[in-house]
Amino acid sequence: MKGVSEIKRKSSVFLPILILTVVFSSLLPGFALAGSRDRSVPLIVDQAGVVSSADLAALTEKAQEISRSYACDTAVVFVQGLSGYSSIMAFTDDYFDYNGYGYNGTKDGVMLLVDVKGREYWISTSGFGIDAFTDAGQLYLKDQFVPYLSSGDWSGAADEFLSGCERFLRQARNGNPYDVGNMPRNNFNLAFLLGSSGLGILLGGLPLHKAKKEMKNVKEKRDARDYIYGKAPVLTQQDDRFLGSHVARVPIPRDTDRGNGGGGGGSTIHVGSSGNTHGGSGGHF
Secondary structure, eight states: OHHHHHHHHHHHHHHHHHHHHHHHHHHHHHHHHTTSOOTTSOSEEESSSOSOHHHHHHHHHHHHHHHHHHTSEEEEEEESSOTTOSOHHHHHHHHHHHTTOOBTTTTBEEEEEEETTTTEEEEEEETHHHHHSOHHHHHHHHHHHHHHHHTTOHHHHHHHHHHHHHHHHHHHHTTOOOBTTBOOOOOOOHHHHHHHHHHHHHHHHHHHHHHHHHOTTOOOOOSGGGGOOSSOOOOOOOOOOOOOOOOOOOOOOOOOOOSSSGGGOSOOEEEOTTSOEEEEEEEEO
């Protein structure tokens, strides 16, 4: 009887502990996922059917590597229309917020959404993405990928956007985001530049050299009098007359933008329908 009593006593002690352990263990996955996005959410989405399967796989791998390396979701989405939305900004922000994008509790990320049908695009930034992709930085990125959109090279546009994002995220993680007065420098191909200049000189110089050889009757004049034909005019009276004066006054433009962006750098922000803060900009192509 003593053995049975001992078992009952130990069971009464360990049973609550076991229950608490099971309950706590069931909560662990929730804590593990808190502050990080669902890894199953695709970073490259082609609802418009404009990207080949091979390109889609390559772009997805590139986007995943960038997102992991800099803890900031980097996504590209192609759609065929805005599904009833009147604003591509609202559509993109909601797509980001309601589909589980964004690293950490601050939902760090950047998304390029392209409406193939409306030929319109929008860049939406969130969390750390707002700091990494300033208004000036977004203008720089647009110059890189929009020409691809205009020519219908959808995969090329996505690849160029991802490459630019990697460059901007690396700079921002180093503590010095690209912004006004601190933008990437374009790398010029010196050999190409010299070759182009040499070709231009050659093509332009040959006709000039030929024309010069044909002008045998032209001789150099060393005195201004050599250009006078007949009698030179003689001025009999000279005087100065003051006709009046006019002063043009132009006001100096003032920066009236009170947002976080504007001419002084930084990012202009707004709040989406989910309550999450976004930066961003877009346009047509």
